Amino acid sequence: MNVAYYPGCSAKGSSKDYEISTQAVCRALNITLEEIPGWNCCGSTPAHAVDTELSAALCARNLDIAASQGAKLLLTPCPSCLSNLRAASQRMEKPEFRQRVNELLDTPAAETFPEVLSVMQGIAMQLDKENLALRVKKTLKGLRLAAYYGCLMSRPADRMRFEDPENPQLMEDLLTACGAEMVDFPLKTACCGAAFGIPERAMTARNSGRILELAARLDVDAVITACPLCQMNLDLRQTQAGRALNTRFHMPVVYFTQMLGLALGLPRKQLGLNKLAVSADKLLGKLDDPRLADAEGGQQS
Amino acid sequence: MNDHIDLNRLRDPSFIAAVEAQSGQNVSTCYQCGNCTAGCPAGFAYDMPVSQIMRGVQLGLRDSVLHSRSIWMCLSCSTCSQRCPNNIDVAAVMETLRHMARKAGYVTVPKMEKFWLSFLNTVRLFGRSHEIGTMALYMMRSLRVFTDVDLAPTAIAKGKLGLLPHIPPGGAKPVARIFQRYKERARREGVRP
Numbered sequence A: 001m002n003v004a005y006y007p008g009c010s011a012k013g014s015s016k017d018y019e020i021s022t023q024a025v026c027r028a029l030n031i032t033l034e035e036i037p038g039w040n041c042c043g044s045t046p047a048h049a050v051d052t053e054l055s056a057a058l059c060a061r062n063l064d065i066a067a068s069q070g071a072k073l074l075l076t077p078c079p080s081c082l083s084n085l086r087a088a089s090q091r092m093e094k095p096e097f098r099q100r101v102n103e104l105l106d107t108p109a110a111e112t113f114p115e116v117l118s119v120m121q122g123i124a125m126q127l128d129k130e131n132l133a134l135r136v137k138k139t140l141k142g143l144r145l146a147a148y149y150g151c152l153m154s155r156p157a158d159r160m161r162f163e164d165p166e167n168p169q170l171m172e173d174l175l176t177a178c179g180a181e182m183v184d185f186p187l188k189t190a191c192c193g194a195a196f197g198i199p200e201r202a203m204t205a206r207n208s209g210r211i212l213e214l215a216a217r218l219d220v221d222a223v224i225t226a227c228p229l230c231q232m233n234l235d236l237r238q239t240q241a242g243r244a245l246n247t248r249f250h251m252p253v254v255y256f257t258q259m260l261g262l263a264l265g266l267p268r269k270q271l272g273l274n275k276l277a278v279s280a281d282k283l284l285g286k287l288d289d290p291r292l293a294d295a296e297g298g299q300q301s
Numbered sequence B: 001m002n003d004h005i006d007l008n009r010l011r012d013p014s015f016i017a018a019v020e021a022q023s024g025q026n027v028s029t030c031y032q033c034g035n036c037t038a039g040c041p042a043g044f045a046y047d048m049p050v051s052q053i054m055r056g057v058q059l060g061l062r063d064s065v066l067h068s069r070s071i072w073m074c075l076s077c078s079t080c081s082q083r084c085p086n087n088i089d090v091a092a093v094m095e096t097l098r099h100m101a102r103k104a105g106y107v108t109v110p111k112m113e114k115f116w117l118s119f120l121n122t123v124r125l126f127g128r129s130h131e132i133g134t135m136a137l138y139m140m141r142s143l144r145v146f147t148d149v150d151l152a153p154t155a156i157a158k159g160k161l162g163l164l165p166h167i168p169p170g171g172a173k174p175v176a177r178i179f180q181r182y183k184e185r186a187r188r189e190g191v192r193p
């Protein structure tokens, strides 16, 4: 499957690990990601917080380049980029809005844009859970994980069309197919505090703290995320979150692509696990424990 | 209870119509069940709970609503929209109110706007956002010594803080032109860009 690909700015900075593990997993599953040439920032939260048309213009430029390359499907790993790109597509269907946005662009945007989906949905399109299970080289059996989607992946519902907006299951499906035990995680679509980490740290620390606290109480080995901003708030800012709740957490926060990569038996170096602020060594040690590998049978490592 | 809703304040009956038109939402159907407020993860930092903002819009309390702190502290998480029994996209209403406030020049929480504009400046300059650039500009604008110094050593050790911006091949000019046209149009229309 060949698809257009929009990495988003954090792929070049704070979420390099998400990016390299996404690339590695897609390569292994024969999904060819064709990066949109000359893509620009989608504007993220600041653009839509300031002005809807500015946000749409920044997105439309990317969608237009992808359309001019003949792309029918565009994948992005980042839920914030996904939300903005989908919002722009949706709003551009209104002629007056399209007109206002076109005024901001060098040349009017293409009439139709490719469908924009998350990398997670792209992977699920490429192979269903039965087929994914057949590709597992190193079972995740013995790991107890919490899937955390964040607030943007599934909401607003009519824009995102990503399963049940408060109880999505896709990540659980993928990781269960890899052998992991997925706990019921009621805060799976709660907000982590988003981009408020810099201007209003208390907001992010409190919201992320609640998520980490529940994960710790459920005694999971890791929280699995799909969003660069959530990952940064829960991982890099974990000490701040702990302080807000008068506690200390030691909770690895791992991208779902890193977990899939482990299950597919990809070299760990290709998964960027060394970039996590909270070490995942304990979890990796569990995976390497021969007693667990024996127990499930049938899987060679 | 409703301390913030002072009925003696100026009421602007055209306000609800303007909010409804801009947000595309039918605010008049709100019956104050409070679901939106109950699930709001930012509510602890609000001066008016989100359901009171909705009531304020209905009552035409333009000034109270547009001067509220809440519209700046909203995380845009859409929990409220998801849970509203009347299918109001409450988050879209909050965003509309923030846009209206900015255009009118009301900025109750200036640091939020400073942060956004710092971020957008890096996009204008480089075509892509740049974390360190955003922080540097934000520090300058807010005269705030960077509050995240505790994170820098880890972020740098893990190679997660790109020191140099990433400029798209072909340059950042096309993006700068989008910002340029946006600014010019805002000036022509007499609103805050």
Ligand code: SF4
Binding pocket: B036, B039, B040, B041, B042, B043, B050, B073, B074, B075, B076, B077, B078, B079, B080, B081, B090, B091, B094
């Ligand atoms: S979108 Fe804003 S108002 Fe609505 S629940 Fe989230 S933070 Fe609260």
Ligand code: SF4
Binding pocket: B029, B030, B031, B032, B033, B034, B035, B036, B037, B050, B051, B054, B080, B083, B084, B085, B086, B088, B090
């Ligand atoms: S959930 Fe909907 S109906 Fe209930 S108070 Fe909020 S906006 Fe009004």
